[in-house]
Amino acid sequence: MRVLGIETSCDETGIAIYDGERGLLAHALHSQVDLHAAYGGVVPEIASRDHVRKLIPLLDTCLAEAGCERGDIDGVAYTAGPGLIGALLVGASMGRALATALDVPAVGVHHMEGHLLAPLLEPDPPPFPFVALLVSGGHTMLIEVTDIGRYRLLGETLDDAAGEAFDKTAKLLGLGYPGGPALARCATDGRPDAYRFPRPMTDRPGLDFSFSGLKTHTRNLWAERRDSPGAQADIAAGFQRAVVETLVIKCRRAMQETRCGHLIVSGGVGANLELREALRRAGEKAGWQAHYPRIEFCTDNGAMIAFAGYHRLAAGETEPERIFARPRWPMDELRPPGEAASRP
Template sequence: MIIIGFESSCDETGVALACTEKGLLAHALHSQIAMHREYGGVVPELASRDHIRRILPLTRQVLEQAGLGMADINAVAYTAGPGLAGALLVGASVAQSFAWARGLPAIPIHHLEGHLLSPLLADPAPEFPFVALLVSGGHTQLMRVDGVGTYELLGETLDDAAGEAFDKTAKLMGLGYPGGPALSRLAEQGDATAFDLPRPMMHSGDLDFSFSGLKTAVLTRLKALEKETGTLSDRQRADLAAATEAAIVDVLSSKAIKAMKQTGLKRLVVAGGVGANRHLRAHLLKAMARLNGQVFFPPLDLCTDNGAMIAYAGALRIKAGLAVLDGGNHAFTVKPRWDLQDVCVSAASTPAAG
């Protein structure tokens, strides 16, 4: 079966084609970073309008890439949540309209499940079961994954997520948007040992996270430096960026390794935008080698939000028998807030119609 997938949860419009037998066939992505940079963050109304402009041209693009036509599509998958309500509605409306016009089944996909399963597109791909470190946007979670739709939450952030810590500290330092990548680039020029920043909850004894205290510590250090010198030098700014990145990476790595030991599993999967961080990748590769385990990452171009993970999650749900394929009911809703546990096999696998 061939599935077309639509992603429009925030500031990237993604469309992709996946096959239940052959995997990913084609994908295309448009990022809104340039548009939102002027405002220092995502403007929901502008995001929704841009999704409307981009989604159909991207659909034509992926069909041309794969050498397929609309008649070749067997099912439609789309991000139903979580995310920005208006942005989600664009992708969901297009997906459901496509499905209704062609008499196809439409499969609502949880955005985080898409990220969670995206490392399966890597070569080599992990086998089940594995522990997943999910670090995407406002989410930082550790999950045990025993199969498609079989997820156990091991730990999560109690306040700011890792991605938010990157973005908020970058903003405090006056770096550009998006803050996380800008901070990481600056950190490459700095000395991570120049400043001693806290590692919140690293030794808490559980698998939960907290990053709001780190942001406060960076703010306090910035104020102290500005009081001493009047303004930050380029060296101080780079050192503080490096120290911030090191603190975040240390906490993520420590908790991930603790989860590996607690579960007894030997495969770790890292998914989400922060999974593209080179420091985090290097740290986890070394740590897992010491445990005689393996760590898997999605391809770099699939770390951020994309349609490939949604189309592929739809294909995997079909193969696992977890998708309704009658193609009859096209009533739909979106869920700006949606717990990943709600899509587990033991719970409802689709959002309620409304």
């Protein structure tokens, strides 16, 4: 079965083609970073309009790379949520229209399930069961995964997600957009122990996260020290270290609780090199292994949607002939492929 994947949940336009026997045949991604940089964040209307402009050219690029025609597509998977409603509707509309025109099934994919399964695209994927740390955009969560579609939420953020905290702190420090990579670059010139930063919610049991207090602490520290030599880099380094150590502490607890031998890390923050190194050291010490998708699949992409959609379509899951998009979609509503509950 050959599945076309479409990702338009936010500010990346992704297209990919996945074959059940041959694996990933092609993928193409367009980032809107330059469009939104002038505004310091994603502008939903601009994002939606750019998806409209880029989807068909990216589809043609992928088909050419895969050596396929549109008629060779056996199913369509598109991101149905969560995400920006206008952006989601662009991808959902195209996905539903293509499926109808080609007389093939279509399925709406949960964006976070795509991220969760992205490491399984690698040549040496982790075996089930594993724990997943999903750190993408407005989401930070720990999930125990026993199979595709069988997920148990272990903990999640109670306010700001790690990615949001990175972006807002970068903006506070005047580091530009996108904030996460800009802050990480600035942190390389700083001293992470120059100032004291809290490790939120690590002094109590449980696996939930909270980063709003850390963000407030950073704002107050910057207001006090902004004129000090090297303060920008030192604060960036200290903030990054606090986020990384908080995530690592919670991951260690999750691995102890579940007794899993494998942790996967996915989402944009999963590309952070300090986080990767800290989790590698923690895993070596405790006897578990951390896995990541390749850097290009940490951010939003069509390959993860094509892969997740393939497993659901191959199990006989399909959507009725309508456009399905949910800006908010709890992961606990997901079921194993072929056992999905009816769409609300």
